[in-house]
Structure formats: structure tokens, C-alpha cells
Amino acid sequence: TSIILFLLVLLVLFIYIQMKKTLKIKQALAQSNEELLRLNNKLNSMNSQLNDTNNQLYEISSIKEHYIAEFFDVCFSYIHKMEKYQNMLYKIAINKYYDELIKKLKSSELIDDELSALYTRFDKVFLGLYPTFVSDFNALLKDEEQIILKPDALLNRELRIYALLRLGITDSGKIANFLRCSTSTVYNYRTKMRNKAAVDRDEFENEVMKISSTQET
Known part of the structure; x- marks a missing residue:
């Protein structure tokens, strides 16, 4: 009996020791x-950031290609128009x-027409890259503050400001130069739109920057 006991x-001590070892192994495995x-989540996060960066680089590259082509086209078109205008003034x-001649030189009609054509061209190229920009932009505004464009308009001044952004x-100064207005006007427009935001006003422009283009995957 003593031997069996x-x-x-x-046996109990052996089982106890094995259970402690098993518990340690389980804890180590856990x-x-x-x-x-944790490493997998970190890897997924890094992959997501890498994909976002790749998409941004691809988008930037596509945008550059579009606007470089448009830039040269506009320049050549403008040079051609200036040659015709110069010849007309020479004949006069x-x-x-x-x-x-004095009347022609004092008139701003040519500049106004060229600016209008430039903005129309910009609007078409931009909306070709960001076809849902207007609706996505309006989705960031309160219902009663959403922008309603005129039937023949693609963008208005407020939308062009945020298109450039x-x-x-x-830079508000560069935007002002493009839109031929003062820097304070651009600043006031940006402040006014932030105040109309349905999202946090401090995050409004960051949300605009997230609006997708047709190039993003």
C-alpha cells in the first residue's frame, strides 16, 4: 500500500509538472x-499605405501627362491667335x-475671351480626370449649402479654387493669379466653404483632397 501510495x-507530481509545462507552452504559443x-496587422497597414502611395503616384503621373499635353496645346493655340491678332493690327x-487701332488696343475683349476659353478648357480637362468631383464636393457640404451650377457651366469660381487645391x-496667391482675383478673395472663398461644410470644418479641405480620380484603383 505504501508503495502504491x-x-x-x-504520478500526481509528474502530472502537475507536465501540466505546468503545457501551460507555459500554451502561454508562449498565445x-x-x-x-x-500584431506583425500581420502592421504588414497589412504598410501594404495599404504602399498601395495608397502607388495610387497617388500613378494619379500624379497621369495628371502631369494630361496637363503637360494641354499646356503645349494651349500655348501653340495662343501663339497662333496672337499672330492673327498682330496681323490684323498691322493691317489697321x-x-x-x-x-x-486705338479702340482695339484699349479693348479687353480679346483677353476676356481668352480667359473664358482657358477656364472652359481647364474645367473640361479637370472633370475628365475627376468626373464625380462636383457631386463628391457637394456631399461634403450641408444640404442647404450645396452648389447648383448654371445649365451651361461646368465649374464656378468656388469649385475651380478647390479643383486647383x-x-x-x-498657395492662395497662385490660385488668385490663375483666377485673376485677389489673394484675400481666394481666402474668403475658402473660409466661406469651410463654414458650409457638413464635416468638421478643419478637415474639410483634407476631405476634398480624398476625392477620387478615374485613375485610382
């Missing part, structure tokens, strides 16, 4: 699994129609 005690899960001057032009 002794053996039982040994820690390893937690570490693997050589025929000594000085009153008409979406393209990465954040």
Missing part, C-alpha cells in the same frame, strides 16, 4: 500568436485707321 504521489497577429495701322496647388 508513493507511486501515486509521484504570445507568439499575438505577436504574429498700315491703312492709317488710327481710331480703330485637389491638383496640389495650395
Whole structure:
């Protein structure tokens, strides 16, 4: 009986020791699994950031290609128009129609027409890259503050400001030069739109920057 009791005690001690070892192994495995899960989440996050960066680089490259092509096209078109305008003024001057020449030189009609054509061209190219920009932009505004365009308009001044921002032009001075207005006017428009935001006003422009283009995957 004593021997059996002794053996039982040994067996209990052996089982206890094995259970402690098993528990330690389980704890080690649990820690390893937690570490693997943490590393996996970190890897997924890094992959997501890498995909976002790749999409942004692809988008930027596509935008550059579009606008470089448009830039040269606009420049050549403008040079051609200036040549025609110069020839017209030359004919007026050589025929000594000085009153008409002065009238032409004082008129802003040519500049106004060219600006209108430039903005129309910009709107078309931009909306070709960001076809849902207007609706996505309105989705960031309160219902009663959403922008309603005129039937023949693609963008208005407010939308052009944010279109330029979406393209990465954040300097109000550069935006003002493009839109031929004062820097304070651009600043006032940006402040006014932030105040109309349905989202956090401090995050409004960041949300505009997230509006997708047709190039993003």
C-alpha cells in the first residue's frame, strides 16, 4: 500500500509538472500568436499605405501627362491667335485707321475671351480626370449649402479654387493669379466653404483632397 501510495504521489507530481509545462507552452504559443497577429496587422497597414502611395503616384503621373499635353496645346493655340491678332493690327495701322487701332488696343475683349476659353478648357480637362468631383464636393457640404451650377457651366469660381487645391496647388496667391482675383478673395472663398461644410470644418479641405480620380484603383 505504501508503495502504491508513493507511486501515486509521484504520478500526481509528474502530472502537475507536465501540466505546468503545457501551460507555459500554451502561454508562449498565445504570445507568439499575438505577436504574429500584431506583425500581420502592421504588414497589412504598410501594404495599404504602399498601395495608397502607388495610387497617388500613378494619379500624379497621369495628371502631369494630361496637363503637360494641354499646356503645349494651349500655348501653340495662343501663339497662333496672337499672330492673327498682330496681323490684323498691322493691317489697321498700315491703312492709317488710327481710331480703330486705338479702340482695339484699349479693348479687353480679346483677353476676356481668352480667359473664358482657358477656364472652359481647364474645367473640361479637370472633370475628365475627376468626373464625380462636383457631386463628391457637394456631399461634403450641408444640404442647404450645396452648389447648383448654371445649365451651361461646368465649374464656378468656388469649385475651380478647390479643383486647383485637389491638383496640389495650395498657395492662395497662385490660385488668385490663375483666377485673376485677389489673394484675400481666394481666402474668403475658402473660409466661406469651410463654414458650409457638413464635416468638421478643419478637415474639410483634407476631405476634398480624398476625392477620387478615374485613375485610382
